[in-house]
Amino acid sequence: MMHKVLIDCDPGHDDATAILYAARHLDLVGVTTVYGNQSVDKTTANALSILTLLGLDIPVARGCDRPLNGIFRHGGDVHGKTGIDGAELPAPARGPVDAHAVDFIIDTAKQHRGELVLCPIGPFTNVALALRKEPQLARWLRGISVMGGTTQIGNTTPVAEFNVWSDPEAADIVFRSDIPLWMVGLNVTRKVGLCEQDVARLSEGGRVARVFGGLFGFFRNQLREIHGLDTASLHDPCALVPFIAPDLITYRQAPVEIELGQGPARGMTVCDFRNLTTRKLENIKPRAPANCSVAVEVEDRALVEHILAAILGWPDHAPAAAAVPSPV
Ligand code: BDR
Ligand code: CA
Numbered sequence: 001m002m003h004k005v006l007i008d009c010d011p012g013h014d015d016a017t018a019i020l021y022a023a024r025h026l027d028l029v030g031v032t033t034v035y036g037n038q039s040v041d042k043t044t045a046n047a048l049s050i051l052t053l054l055g056l057d058i059p060v061a062r063g064c065d066r067p068l069n070g071i072f073r074h075g076g077d078v079h080g081k082t083g084i085d086g087a088e089l090p091a092p093a094r095g096p097v098d099a100h101a102v103d104f105i106i107d108t109a110k111q112h113r114g115e116l117v118l119c120p121i122g123p124f125t126n127v128a129l130a131l132r133k134e135p136q137l138a139r140w141l142r143g144i145s146v147m148g149g150t151t152q153i154g155n156t157t158p159v160a161e162f163n164v165w166s167d168p169e170a171a172d173i174v175f176r177s178d179i180p181l182w183m184v185g186l187n188v189t190r191k192v193g194l195c196e197q198d199v200a201r202l203s204e205g206g207r208v209a210r211v212f213g214g215l216f217g218f219f220r221n222q223l224r225e226i227h228g229l230d231t232a233s234l235h236d237p238c239a240l241v242p243f244i245a246p247d248l249i250t251y252r253q254a255p256v257e258i259e260l261g262q263g264p265a266r267g268m269t270v271c272d273f274r275n276l277t278t279r280k281l282e283n284i285k286p287r288a289p290a291n292c293s294v295a296v297e298v299e300d301r302a303l304v305e306h307i308l309a310a311i312l313g314w315p316d317h318a319p320a321a322a323a324v325p326s327p328v
Helices: 013-025 040-054 101-111 125-133 160-165 168-175 194-205 207-226 236-242 299-310
Strands: 004-009 029-035 116-120 144-147 181-184 249-254 256-258 269-271 292-299
Touching: 004 013, 004 101, 004 125, 004 236, 013 029, 013 236, 029 040, 029 144, 040 168, 040 292, 101 116, 125 168, 144 236, 160 168, 168 249, 168 256, 181 194, 181 236, 181 299, 194 207, 194 249, 207 299, 236 249, 236 292, 236 299, 269 292
Parallel strands: 004 029, 004 116, 116 144, 144 181, 181 292
Antiparallel strands: 249 292, 256 269
8 A cells, every 4th residue: 555645844865865765655745844954945945846856746835944942053054055955956846835834734634534644854843833733633644754863872962863953842742642653763864874885876877866966975975074974864764664665674662752951951852662570660660651663773775775776766757947937
């Protein structure tokens, strides 16, 4: 069965890859955008350009420009000035739809009741506001699979991952929603990365693959300079794996809570993986029942190859910038 999916994103190199990967294997019914890797103006333009590059006619709804607490901070410009530096993208063939992302999420979930999987791969502000605005949304969704959080070290602080750190209050609403939840965090996604040879394979491919080669050449350099990593992490497509290639990631059920304090642990995803053998000791018992399937292991090379195959195999006859009328 082909799952219906809506991606909430902030493209973003890996967000762009997630859009391609979802469109290749799933029924991608919409894309909503949020601030994050760059301003929401830029991430929206980037989402539209990526869809134009891929020749896809999928609605894009623009969303929030700041987190629930109003303070928007960049995550260190990892993705460059445009939010997706490294290659020239075509001008968007069309604009966003009239609806705000929050309403678009609600309406799409209502339309596809019981079938739609929501994949937030940027800060979770749109999703949290949608859950607040429409109490039935939790019933309508089949599940939420996020790229966010970590069971180990973070990237934006020692313990927090960027998407959760950007809006911990929004993440808290999502993690308390009682919707079937998958969390694919940095502990797994950092292992799913493109090495120099992978980037070269893309750069020697067709028109679409070459664009991705340029993007990931840039992204790999950034991650090397900023985080000392050797590979360009494919964080965001990992959130789609439960519905595309479920055997490639192993999950563990656990209670997960978001740290909302203003101290050094703000934005931490606190996962309770303890194997308690007794429930009798009140003071050490889990604070809540398991609310999440947390990604703990990945067949990293197989997953990289699966994502590469989707990019390298993308048909080159898709209409691109030619669809845009040139200014006189
Ligand atoms: C997440 O933050 C962004 O840089 C990526 O697009 C990904 O969603 C990784 O922490
Ligand atoms: Ca992202």
